[in-house]
Amino acid sequence: MKSSSNSKNIVSDFLIAAIKPDRIIQDFEEKEGKLIQSLLIVVISGAIFLLGIFLAGDLIYNIFYEQYSTFILEQITGGLMYGLGLSRYDYILVFVNALIFIIKMWIFLSVLFYAFLRLFGEKFKLGTALSKIAWSVFPYSWIMFLFSLVSILLKFIFPLLYHYIFYIGIAGIFVIVIPIVLEKYYEKTTISSYKIAWAYYLTLLVLVILWSINHYNLNLMEMI
Amino acid sequence: MELKSIPELFTKPERIVDYAKNKWSFGKFSLIILVGGLASGFNIFWTNFIIPFQPSNYLWFVLFPFLGAFVLDMAVYSFIGLLWLFITIFLKFRGDRSEVSSESNEKLENEITGENYWDWIKVFSYCYLLPYALYSIIMMGVNILLISMELYYIMVYLRDFSKYFTYIWIVTLMIYSTKNLKKEQKYKIQFLLLTCFALLYLIGTISYFNIEMYVMTTLF
Numbered sequence: 001m002k003s004s005s006n007s008k009n010i011v012s013d014f015l016i017a018a019i020k021p022d023r024i025i026q027d028f029e030e031k032e033g034k035l036i037q038s039l040l041i042v043v044i045s046g047a048i049f050l051l052g053i054f055l056a057g058d059l060i061y062n063i064f065y066e067q068y069s070t071f072i073l074e075q076i077t078g079g080l081m082y083g084l085g086l087s088r089y090d091y092i093l094v095f096v097n098a099l100i101f102i103i104k105m106w107i108f109l110s111v112l113f114y115a116f117l118r119l120f121g122e123k124f125k126l127g128t129a130l131s132k133i134a135w136s137v138f139p140y141s142w143i144m145f146l147f148s149l150v151s152i153l154l155k156f157i158f159p160l161l162y163h164y165i166f167y168i169g170i171a172g173i174f175v176i177v178i179p180i181v182l183e184k185y186y187e188k189t190t191i192s193s194y195k196i197a198w199a200y201y202l203t204l205l206v207l208v209i210l211w212s213i214n215h216y217n218l219n220l221m222e223m224i
Numbered sequence: 225m226e227l228k229s230i231p232e233l234f235t236k237p238e239r240i241v242d243y244a245k246n247k248w249s250f251g252k253f254s255l256i257i258l259v260g261g262l263a264s265g266f267n268i269f270w271t272n273f274i275i276p277f278q279p280s281n282y283l284w285f286v287l288f289p290f291l292g293a294f295v296l297d298m299a300v301y302s303f304i305g306l307l308w309l310f311i312t313i314f315l316k317f318r319g320d321r322s323e324v325s326s327e328s329n330e331k332l333e334n335e336i337t338g339e340n341y342w343d344w345i346k347v348f349s350y351c352y353l354l355p356y357a358l359y360s361i362i363m364m365g366v367n368i369l370l371i372s373m374e375l376y377y378i379m380v381y382l383r384d385f386s387k388y389f390t391y392i393w394i395v396t397l398m399i400y401s402t403k404n405l406k407k408e409q410k411y412k413i414q415f416l417l418l419t420c421f422a423l424l425y426l427i428g429t430i431s432y433f434n435i436e437m438y439v440m441t442t443l444f
Contacts, residue, residue, distance in 0.1 A: 168426070176418040180411050183399070194237050194400040201392040209385060 014041055017139035021181050024135060028185065031135060033127040038134035039103070045138035046102035050095055052141075052148030059163040060151060065094060070214040073108060074101055109133055112206055116199035122191050136181045140173050174204065237400040244350035245343060253353070257297050260357020263364040265292015270367055271383040272436065292360075300353050303424055304345060310416045348417070351397040359390040395421060 013031075017024045024031075031037060053064050065088045068074060078097065079086070086093050107130070114129035147169045154162035179200050183193045269288030363386060370379040398417045402410050 172419075172422060175422055176415065179399070179418070180414050183414075184411065192400070193403060194396055197396040197399045198392065201395065205385075205388050205392065208388070212384075 010037060010040060011044075014044060014139050015142065017135055018143055021136070021184055025184055025187070028132075028135070032131050033125065035127060035130060038131040041134045042103055042106045042138050043099065045141035046099045048145050049102070049141040050098055052145035054091065054095065056148040056151050056155075056166070058155065060148065060166055062088065063163055063167070064098075067211070068098055068101055071101075072210050072213050073104065075214070077104060106130070106134060106138070109137070109203060109207070112203040113199050116202050117191065117195065120195045120199065122195060124189075124191075132182070132185050136185050137174075137178055140177065143173065144170055237397050240350060240354055240397060241347055241401050243354075244347040248346050248350070253349070256353055256357045257300065258293055260353065260360050261293025261296035262289045263292070263360035264296050264356070265289035266364050267360060267367055267383070268292050268295075270371060271379055296353075296356065296360075299356075299424065299428070300349055303352055303420060304349055306420045306424060307345070307348065307416065310420055347401050348398060351401055352394055355390050355393040355397065359387070359393075391421075391425070 013024055053061055069078075069080075069086065075081075078084075078101070086097055088094065110130040110133040111126070113133060114124075114126050117124070117129070147166055151162050151166040154165060158165065179197055182200055183196050186193075186196050265288045269292070363382070366382065367379060370376070370382070395418065398421070399414055402413050402417070405413060
C-alpha cells in the first residue's frame with residue numbers, strides 16, 4: 001500500500017517538477033541521494049522523450065538515431081564495441097538501446113557537473129549531484145514530448161524546417177530553462193549561482209565538444 | 225584597470241559588476257568596443273577567410289578589423305535593445321496596467337530591476353562587452369603565434385570552441401549580477417537574459433553562415 005502511494009507521489013512530483021519546480025524543491029531533502037527514485041525518474045523521462053521521437057518519426061527520428069548512435073560515448077560503451085550494429089529499422093531494439101543511452105548520459109552529465117563543482121572547491125556527494133540532475137533536467141521530457149506532437153503538425157506547414165524548430169526547442173530548454181531550475185535546487189546550499197552556472201555550462205560544453213567529433217565525421221560521410 | 229587584476233575578473237565576478245557600477249564612462253566603453261572589436265575583426269578575418277580561402281584582394285585585411293568593431297558594436301547594442309524589448313513585454317503582461325500612468329513606468333522598471341534601471345543596463349552591457357573584448361585580444365595574440373608556426377588545424381579548432389568559453393563567462397556573469405534582486409524577480413530576469421542571449425546567438429549564427437556562404441561563392 002505504502003509503495004503504491006510512493007509511486008503515485010513520484011509520478012505527480014515528476015509532472016509538477018517541470019512546471020512548478022519550487023514545490024518539489026521545498027521538500028527536496030527527502031529525495032536527495034535516493035538513487036533508485038532518481039533512476040526511476042530518468043527511465044520514465046527517457047521513455048516519454050523517446051516515445052515522442054518515435055511518434056514524430058521521419059526526419060526527427062532519423063536525426064536522433066544518427067546523432068545518438070554516432071556519439072563517441074555511445075560508440076565506446078555501446079554494443080558496437082562487440083560487433084552489435086543496430087539498424088534504424090529495428091525499432092524496439094533502438095528504443096531499448098536509446099533508453100540505456102539516456103541513463104548513461106544522466107550518469108555522465110552528473111559526474112561531469114560534480115567534477116566541475118569539486119574543481120571550483122565545493123564539497124558534496126556524487127549521489128546529491130545525481131539526484132539533483134535527475135530532478136532538474138529530466139522532468140522536462142514530457143514538455144519535449146509535447147514539442148514532438150506539435151512538430152507532427154509543423155511538418156505540414158514547414159516541411160523543411162520543422163526538425164530544426166524541434167531540436168532548437170530542446171536546446172532552448174537545456175540552455176535557458178535548466179540552469180535556472182538547477183540554481184533553484186542549490187538555493188538552500190552555500191554554493192554560489194556563479195559556480196553552478198559555470199559547472200553546468202562547462203558540462204554542456206564538454207558534451208558539445210565530444211559530440212562534434214562525430215558530427216564532423218558524419219558531415220564528411222554525407223559529402224562523400 | 226591594472227593588468228594583474230585581470231585574472232580576478234574571472235575568479236571574482238563582483239569586480240566587473242563593481243567596475244560597471246562605479247567606474248563606467250562613455251569614453252572607456254567606446255575604447256573597449258573599438259580595441260576589442262578590432263581584435264575580434266582580425267580573428268574573424270584570419271581564421272575564417274585568409275587561411276582557408278587565400279583571397280587575392282588584400283583590401284579585406286584593412287576592412288575586416290573595422291567590420292569586427294562594427295559587429296561587436298551591433299551585438300552589444302542589439303543585446304541591450306532586445307533586453308529592453310523583453311522587459312517592456314514583461315511589464316505589459318505583469319497584470320492589469322490600465323491604471324498605471326506613463327509617469328510611474330520608470331518606477332515599475334526600477335521595481336523590477338531592484339535598482340536604477342539604466343545602472344542595471346550598464347552592468348549588463350559591461351558583462352557582455354568586457355569578456356568578449358578580452359577574449360578577442362587574447363585570441364589575437366594566440367592566433368598570431370599559431371599562424372607564425374603554421375599550426376592551422378589547432379587554430380581552426382580553437383576558433384570553433386574557444387568562443388563558447390567566453391559565452392559561458394558572459395552568461396555566468398549576467399546570472400551572478402542578478403543576485404541582489406528580489407527572489408520572485410530574479411529568476412524571471414535571468415530567464416529574459418538567457419533568452420535574449422540565446423536568440424542573439426541564433427540570429428548571429430544564421431547570419432554568419434549566410435555571410436560565409438556568400439563570401440565563399442562570390443567574393444573569393
